[in-house]
Amino acid sequence: xxxxxxxxLTLFWRTLKALPLVWRQRQKVxxxxxxxxxASLLMACILSLFIGGVITLQSGPVLVERGFGQVLGGxxxxxxxxxxxxxxxxxxxxxRIGSAMAAEIGSMSVxxxxxxxxxxxxxxVQYLVLPxxxxxxxxxxxxxxxxxxxxxxxxxxxxxxxxxIAISFQGFFSNLRENxxxxxxxxxxxxxxxxxVVIGVVCCHQGLVTMxxxxxxxxxxxxxVVNSIVLILILDYVLTRVLIDLK
Amino acid sequence: MSAATANGHGVRxxxxxxxxxFDGEPVLKGVSFTVEPGEIFVLMGPSGSGKSVLLKHxxxxxxxxxxxxxxxGQSITSPDVMSQYRMAMVFQSGALLNSLTxxxxxxxxxxxxxxxxxxxxxxxxxxxxxxxxxxxxESKYPSELSGGMKKRVxxxxxxxxxxxxxxxxxxxxxxxxxxxxxxxxxxVALKERIHVTSLVVSxxxxxxxxxxxxxxxxxxxEIQLIGTPAEVRRSSNPLVHKFLTAEFKPNNLSHASK
Numbered sequence: 480x481x482x483x484x485x486x487x488l489t490l491f492w493r494t495l496k497a498l499p500l501v502w503r504q505r506q507k508v509x510x511x512x513x514x515x516x517x518a519s520l521l522m523a524c525i526l527s528l529f530i531g532g533v534i535t536l537q538s539g540p541v542l543v544e545r546g547f548g549q550v551l552g553g554x555x556x557x558x559x560x561x562x563x564x565x566x567x568x569x570x571x572x573x574x575r576i577g578s579a580m581a582a583e584i585g586s587m588s589v590x591x592x593x594x595x596x597x598x599x600x601x602x603x604v605q606y607l608v609l610p611x612x613x614x615x616x617x618x619x620x621x622x623x624x625x626x627x628x629x630x631x632x633x634x635x636x637x638x639x640x641x642x643x644i645a646i647s648f649q650g651f652f653s654n655l656r657e658n659x660x661x662x663x664x665x666x667x668x669x670x671x672x673x674x675x676v677v678i679g680v681v682c683c684h685q686g687l688v689t690m691x692x693x694x695x696x697x698x699x700x701x702x703x704v705v706n707s708i709v710l711i712l713i714l715d716y717v718l719t720r721v722l723i724d725l726k
Numbered sequence: 727m728s729a730a731t732a733n734g735h736g737v738r739x740x741x742x743x744x745x746x747x748f749d750g751e752p753v754l755k756g757v758s759f760t761v762e763p764g765e766i767f768v769l770m771g772p773s774g775s776g777k778s779v780l781l782k783h784x785x786x787x788x789x790x791x792x793x794x795x796x797x798x799g800q801s802i803t804s805p806d807v808m809s810q811y812r813m814a815m816v817f818q819s820g821a822l823l824n825s826l827t828x829x830x831x832x833x834x835x836x837x838x839x840x841x842x843x844x845x846x847x848x849x850x851x852x853x854x855x856x857x858x859x860x861x862x863x864e865s866k867y868p869s870e871l872s873g874g875m876k877k878r879v880x881x882x883x884x885x886x887x888x889x890x891x892x893x894x895x896x897x898x899x900x901x902x903x904x905x906x907x908x909x910x911x912x913x914v915a916l917k918e919r920i921h922v923t924s925l926v927v928s929x930x931x932x933x934x935x936x937x938x939x940x941x942x943x944x945x946x947x948e949i950q951l952i953g954t955p956a957e958v959r960r961s962s963n964p965l966v967h968k969f970l971t972a973e974f975k976p977n978n979l980s981h982a983s984k
Contacts, residue, residue: 503840583825586824587823590819590821590824591817591818591819591821592821592822592823592824594782594787594815594817594821595815595817595821595822595823596823597786597787598785598786598787598813598814598815599814599834599835599838599887600808600809600835600839601834601835601838601839606838
C-alpha cells in the first residue's frame, strides 16, 4: 500500500514537472476533453437533475411539516453545491473516464506500445498521462458547475410541483441565494479539482503498471475505479474538514 | 564524438557478463558478446532462452543485475549515451500504436520531437513506407493490416529514426514463408543501404543462416557458441547440434503411438 502511494506521488510529481510541455500536447488535451464531455454530459445532466430532486423530496416534506419550508432552497443548494455534485460527478467520471484511461494505457502496456514509445525516446508520462490529467482537471470542475446548476433546477422543480412541499421557484431560489455564496461554489469546484487529479493519477498509474494480458487489463480497470472511489470518499471527509469554514 | 556518430554508420555493441534474474529465477547467466559496426548479428535459441530479455537490456528497457552494455565503448548507463546514438527496435508484435494511423505511427518520432514540419514528415513517412514495399496505407489503422504488413510498418517506423543500431525481436514469427523472405531481404538491404548494425533475435533457422554475418546460440541464458554460419554448422556442441537438426518426422510419431 505504501509502495502504491509512493508510486502515485512519484507519477504526480513527474506529471507536474512535465506541465510546461502541455502546449505541445494541446491537441491530445482537446481530444480528451471532447471524449470526457461526450461520454459524460448527458449522464451528468440526468444524474444531477435527480440528485437535486431526491434531496428535495427527502428533506422538503419534513421541513414543511415542521414549519421550516422557507430554508429548503438553502439546504438543497448547499448540499448539492458543496457535497453531492462534486462527489457524485467524481464517482461518475471515475467509472466512465477513469476506467477508460486505465484500460487504454493498460492495453498499451500489455501490447508493448509503451516500450515502443520508450525506444523512441518518447516519455509515456508526457505523451499519455499529462494530456489526460490536464483534461480531466479542466473537465471535472466544469461538469461539476454544470451539475450544480442542473441539481438546483431539479430541486426547484420538485419543490414547486410536489404538493407536500409546494414552494415556488422564486421562494426556493430566493432562500438558495441567501445561503449559497460564491465561496460555497469555490468549495465544491475546488474539491472536484482535487478529485480529478486523484482520478487521473490513480487510473493512469494503474494503466502503466498493468501486466499479464487481457485479464491483467480487467484487473487494472477494476482496481483503478475502486481505488479512485475509496480515495475520493476519504479525501472528501478531509477536504470538508479543512474547507468547513469556507462559506 | 565517435566515428559512428559523425558518419552515421552502425555502432559497435559490447555486452559484458550480463546477468538478470526475475523472482530469483536466472534468465541471463553472464552473457558476453560483441557486435561489430554494420554487422548483422543473429542471436538464436529456443523459446524462453532469454533472447528477448537481452534485447530489452540493450535498448534500455531493462536494467541488468550484473554486467554492462557498451555502445561505441560507452556504457549505456552513462548520461546521454542513449540519446547520443540512434537506436530502434522492431518488436515481435510490431507494437504499433493502435490508436494512431499507419502514417502517424511511422512519423511519431519526428512529430513528437518536433524535428520536421508536418509536410516534411508526410514525405518522409511515404518514402519509408515505400522502402519496405508499402504504399497508400498511411491512413489505415494497424487493426486493418496483416501481420506481415504490421512488421514492415514497424520497420518503416524504426527507419525514420535513421538508426545506427536496429534490434529485431523475432522479425519473422507468425509470418508466412513469402513474407518472411521479404523481411529477411529487407534486413540485409538495410545493412547494404545505410550500414546499420543489426542485432536479430530469432529461432527461425532459415532466417538466421540466411542473413547473419555471425550468429550466437543461446540456451537457458548462456551463450553456447558464436561464429559465422559455416562455423556454427560445423559445431560439435551437442546442444547446438540438437537445436539445428530438430525436425518433425511423421514416421517417429507413428512409431511412438504404436
